[in-house]
Amino acid sequence: MRKSLLVIAVAVLAASLSTQAQNTGNVRYKWHDGQGLMHFSDSLTAEAMKYGYELVNDRGLVVQRVPRQLTAAERAAAAKLAAEQAAQQRAAQERANADAQMLLAYPDEDSYRISLQQVLDTIDQQIHTSQINLRGQEKALTDLLGRAADLENAKSPVPKPLADSIAQQRNVVATLRDTLRRQQTLRSNTEQQQAAQLAHYREVRTAAQQQSAE
Structure with a gap:
């Protein structure tokens, strides 16, 4: 019973405030607090800004809703x-x-393909140069190893300068082999990337053509 009376009292109060807003225009802000209870005020309060509020005109109609503070x-x-x-x-x-x-x-696919092939041609030239250098350094290493083998077959010790040259030449050959492997990997990856780039080019060009036709 008391709960019903409280609900009725709240309703009456809200109706009274709404009527006051329509008649006097004093009530300008309306909001609900953390418990869901409605409040009215003729000035903007910190609580209204916290929970969000509605701006009510002189006829009691909501003309603006402002969300709560974040x-x-x-x-x-x-x-x-x-x-x-x-x-x-x-x-x-x-x-x-x-x-x-x-x-x-690149207004057409042929011109775009040419630009892609130029990239591969540059990589191929680098690979070719590395292969030539590697063959030359491998031959130099083979010659040094042959001299050392001849001395060993003759039961003569391998001089330290020759042994040092062999070690140094092996490092040169290993470095060139690593460079060649990286270049070959780069070419393979570039081919894969270019396949995706060409597919993207076709999509973009088709979309542009369709847009021009509309």
Whole structure:
């Protein structure tokens, strides 16, 4: 019974305040607190800003809703999300600009394929140079090893300068082999990347053609 009377009293009070807002225009802010209870005020309070409020006109109609204040954690999360979205937008714009420049530089697929092949040709030239150098250094190492073998077969000790030269030449050969392997790996990876780049070029060019036709 008491609970019912309390509900009725609250309803009467709300109706009274609403009527007052319509008649006098004194009540301008309305909000619900943490327990869900409605409040009215003719000035903006800290509690209203905390929970969010509604701006009521002189006829008691809501003309604006203002959300509650965010907590420090929520503000940080919102700022992080905004930064991520801004970064995504920048990245999308940069991709769009790059695609536009690509179409300007290569208006057809043949011209784009030529540019890709030029990259491979440069790598192939580097590989060819490394192979020539490697063969020459391997021959030099073979000659040094042959001299050492001849001395050993003659039961003569291998001089230290010759042994040092063999060790040094082995390092040179090993370095060139590593360089050649890296260049060959680079070419393989470049071919894979170019396949993806060519597919992307076709997609961008098709989209541009469709847009021009519309």
